[in-house]
Amino acid sequence: MVCRSDRAKIPAFSASGDYDAVVIGGGFFGCKIALYLKEHLDRVLIVEREADLLQRASYTNQARVHNGYHYPRSLLTALRSSVNFPRFVEEYRDCIDNTFDKYYAIARVFSKVNASQFQIFCQRIGIPIEPAKNEISSLFNPALIEAVFKTQEYAFDAVKLKQKIREELEREKIEIWLNTCVDKVQETTSGKIKVLIRETESERCLRTRYLFNCTYSQISQILKASDLPTIPLKYEFAEMALVDVPPELKSIGITVMCGPFFSLMPFPPRGLHTLSHVRYTPHYYWQESENLTIKAHEAYSQIRKQTNFPFSIRDTIRYLPIAAECEYIDSLWGVKTVLPQSEVDDSRPILFKQNPKLPNLYCVLGGKIDNIYDIPRELNGLHLIEGV
């Protein structure tokens, strides 16, 4: 396990080393959960492996705030997205980039939805849709694209989001340990959970009543190391190509629906666009079982990172000829965790699982950034108890 430990940054041990709740993983979900917990509990700590918050899945991603357009084949998912969208946009207004126009194009062949179905679907769930102006639709190849629609969807700036979240955490006086990895966790006789923290040479430990595992692609790793029942998950090693687009595409985002197509979305932190492709973005995938867990972090550093950009751009040019002028800059790489179908149903699009052997340990995993609004309901059901 790679563990970049930096002693100086770790704050001094709190008096007793005891916490009401410890959240492992300082991504967007981990931070938000810590904030929710702080409303009920006194001493909350976030432990993050990286040198800063929101570095992994919250950053190396499409930066899309979904408004439902993506799910023409699941009305309920779409409706839920369209409900969460205004909440997220309102709460994180400063981190939202709404300066670009978002277009959804419908492919003629291999698409699971056609133009009129898509339009009716959008009207039904009440999200804005209108035919694109000629200057936009003429950018597409009419032999392969049936129709282009202007929609309302935004991107978030993960760097601004990080700053905002950090301010919130500071305001609420939530402790954060960076450059710190959790090795394993143990049950203690007093009913608390002992968290063992590994540093370069020594080990430390602390105790907590509640533990939240929000480590996304590392969820099973900690459970496995602690000899706890794991949740077999599927992982994808994914690449997002960062490209500099020609002026005509600078202020727009494009998604082609609904099948093996591409998406060209603005990526605000770098002033570039991400090019993702249903067929070429996932490079590898692996499925865990009860007995087999793969260290996603090690896999990440070992897998050969050879870009699929030559593939994805060629397919993109067929639909959008002007994309030939895109210049490849570099790629964002990341391990994505695929939510197991058994955990997801229409009423709860997240994984929120109590560990059967260690009841105060919860594993939380969300697919999209706005799924965060599905978390409080689960937390409220827990009846958290304070006190040491």
Added chain:
Amino acid sequence: MERSDCFVSVIAPVQNDARIVKPFVEEVMAVLRQSFTNYELVLVNDGSTDDTSVVVSSLLRDYECIRLISLSRSFGADVAISSGLDSVIGDFVVVMIPESDPPQLIPELIETARNGKDIVIGIRRDRNDEPVWMKAGANLFYWLCRKLFKIPLIQNSTQFRVLSRQVVNAITQVRDKSRYLRLLGAYVGYSSQTFTYDFIYRYRHRRLKGVVELFDNAVQIIVVNSVRPLRFASYLGLFASILNVLYIVYIALVYLLKERVAEGWITV
């Protein structure tokens, strides 16, 4: 050998080819890996009834850059290849039939295409493996196409060919229902070149089409691609009406000029 820096897509329709698809894929992938920096192989399952799709599915796990398109039923090789053309992303596209076309020729053909030929068309050297009646039928068909129907079909040309991206884009824009690709290639224009090659035989006995199917094919090609049969019918009709008019004139003259005409002969 230096790998040439271009993206090559190979399309191969498969139908009930479970026995030969594995060696075919092995050979194609070996050639592609050795010769090109980027490549993909698109297999189109044309409604196979054997376990072709099972064999291909396991190949998908073993090799990188292979894709499978499954048609809902059997539509014939031309439609299968067309659906492949709708999906491939390469700068150059090789179309080949697994049963008979040798993958070893691919690099050479791509080189020809890169030197400025947008369509490189394969021609089989001989038809010695076919029965006499089939050879005679083929010759007659090509003769008719050439002389009578003026269809620009190259004698003994096969599906084995290389198309540039421009040609593929042009072909995919044609939305005709009948798709006879050997002619669509000619229809879209662009510079072309032929090459002659020998069939390889992955099956001990080549699977030949039945006489009825071949005849149907021939009629279809002629009817769809030539206006001549229609024109012949029109001219025949025109000729018959002219004869009729002449006959009417003759009768009118008889009535006017002759005195003793048999009663009832001129009335209708």
